[in-house]
Amino acid sequence: MTDLLNSFLRNRWVRKIASPSRFTLFVVALLIIVSTVRRITGAADITSAGLSGATLRFTIPLLMAGLGGLWAERSGVINIGLEGMMIAGTWLGAWFAFIYGPWVGFLAAAIGGAVIGLFHGILVVRIGIDQAVSGLAINILALGAARYLSGILFPSRGGDISLSPVVEQTPTLTVPGISPLLGSIADKNIFLLSDGAGILSGFVTEISYATILLLLAVPLSTWILWKTKFGLRLRFCGENPVAAESLGVKVYRMRYMALAISGMFASVGGAYLSLVASQVYREGQTGGRGFIGLATVIFGNWRPSGVLAGSVLFGVTDALRIRQPTSIHAALLVVIIAGSIYVIWAFATGRMKHGVRALMATSFIGLIYLTVPEIPREFVSFFPNLATILVLVLLAQRLKPPAMLAVPYREREETE
């Protein structure tokens, strides 16, 4: 019976029809829960435009790092150097934006990231240095180089060794008509409607053009990787490089390109931090987001849409962390309600084991909710990591990493 159900769900057409509607259902259910929680707890912030806007701003850098990781890993190379490439992006973005304006800043970050990506490629693909070692070297190198250059260039221009001068803001878009309308609905305090409007208005008010452009990287990555010749060959380098080479694919060249794209994405994500999320370069600004990007790749099962989902999860918690503690507490209630619904659903469909496990987890969170009045912010920033570990443990069977991920490959010598 379960076999039948599985094969039914795996059917191409069923998947096409089911997934968007399931997604909508999921969003609506979440909105109802969140609205209810706001009513109960009075934590107005959790459905405010402020939180949703902040979530978006925190999501983009993680998304870029995640896509960077995805491109590299799809070609069979792990890019531990994402963090260093992001650091390079924050610095390059800020410096060039200070001189020539934000768009040049982004361009410089993209080029610089691609160069560092290629550097990683030459180290691991051509020379054969261990992928983790090369990545860590890039992280350390980028950190030192950024501080060194900051010390030379910034103090005379109004910054200091760990801080750049303030740069110009990227232009923003407030959708005329819709944004004020949503704002006025949000202020009316109608259950569900105001909450939905509040969240939505965060997405249409003062949104940076950079945000919109970078979000397009998700469908673009999917399209290139799955619909073009370049993408197909790149993926085969990660799945079976021997076969790819036997059919005339230049494995080294594909991996170089994948790593250049990987570095470009990570670096642009860094530039977003220093140009959009704030308007200044600060040392330590990336805060380990490159590593979280790697986690979103796993969370997202090596697919761009999955990386987006993972980035949003991390982005929400990132945003919650800097807002009011009451929001965090309220967010806990959201998790409890969602968990309870899952428990009921699991028991109703006869999946006792899952149900019992979820019940225990939910009760545990419930206990925390009742006994701990203020959740430490540190815990919140840890939550997405916990979620990634849970995904790994629970869905490990279904995850499909590229088969030859992180396995070094030597091209055949001319003479065999």
Added chain:
Amino acid sequence: MSTIIDVQGIEKKYPGVIANYDVNLKIESGEIHAIIGENGAGKSTLMKILYGLVAPDSGRVLINGKKVSFKSPQDAMELGVGMVHQHFMLADNATVLENVILGSEPTSTGGVIQFEAARIKLLEIAEKYGLNVRPDQLVSELGIGERQRVEIAKVLYKGAKILILDEPTAVLVPQEVKALFENLKELTSHGLTIIFISHKLDEVLAMANSITVMRSGTTVASVEPKNTNKGELAKLMVGGELPKRGDTSTKPSDEPVLSLSHVSCLAPDQREILSDVSLTVHKGEILGIAGVAGNGQSELIETIMGLIKIDSGTITILNVDISALTSREIRDSGVGYIPQDRQRDGLLMMAPLWENRILGHQSTPPISNGFWVNKSAAKIDSERIVKELDVRTPSINVMAAALSGGNQQKFIVGREMSGDPNLLIASQPTRGVDVGAQSLIWNKLIEARLSGMAILLISSDLDELFNLSDRLAVISKGKIVAVLDPETTTPEQLGLAMTGEKI
């Protein structure tokens, strides 16, 4: 018919080895041409030259009367020569269609793949040649036979007129072999030419239109199947006679060594993988297990070795219940185990031979005193194995990966028989090895039986089962459906039992 490939005086040297010399070969258009020879006879090198992976040092290859010199497999493909590899060159994580089109993707401007056009072309090819492939399936969901069809579809899609198959039947179960042969006949009926490399004389005789025999790097004879027989081919290959069954006059004793009684075992999804299995192997007996692959053979071994836990029944070795023991304890109680996949379960490919000697014996003398591993004892005993089993290796310090498959297998057999275990479990002990190694391994098994070892032999090679076994148990869907006497059993009886009929 006309000559489509004409190989004249090919020579290829590698440092220290002459892989091919004075190789001459004529292949007619539209025929199935078999190339047979022991491991190391130079078949693979010749194939690599034909499909463009390596270039010969001297000699020439003519295709349709024109001299060719390939720089890469793509060059060969352009002239219609395509290779179907033994270890399939497929990506599990991609669809059949993606695997087929890789390297020759139909694209519109901007490099966008025209998947619809590709799908139609693939389905047309599948239809024309009777290859049952579904374009949108993930390769990870396919069985071995299906993967092979995808490989064949792949070279046909790229326009191959001459297909080279490297030991295509080595990985297949009997029904799949039959289906493959039908496919190959279908291909030749459309004018394609097939070259296939094999160890299996029966198949070659049944399938090929002509046969070329290679020995020690050169072609020694070209024969037609109707003018020859197994004995003659084997003689040409090894320069000697086929191994005969050892002394059968001695009968096994009545003393049971391994006995399973009503053993059942459930998979995590509650499917029954072993069902009420009862069997006994006596001292000095070889019990053969026959059956179509995937009917519980691996699970049977894994339960005996303590790798999976049984749900009911008992397993005893020399009257000691072992069902609750760990693999380590079971091995230490005197059980040797030759696993079916030597490279995955039998050896550390990147470790030297003498370290491989330690595997599985790391807690028993002479290799260990219970705490320290005795390196010199391991080396001395490795030397013994190399000598006694004629393992061809420059030294015991080379990596296992440097040895050919047959020599790796001989080393494992020697290791698992060391210390004279009470029970030896031999799973596919001669799969994919050359005739010389096979004969040596068979003789070792027969010797061990005579000296009183109990041997459980799991094999898909009927010659092996019939030549060695005192009794044959047939397994089907996790049940023992028949226990037969190999002296009197007919192929029909066996065939029926293997398909699950009670006899």
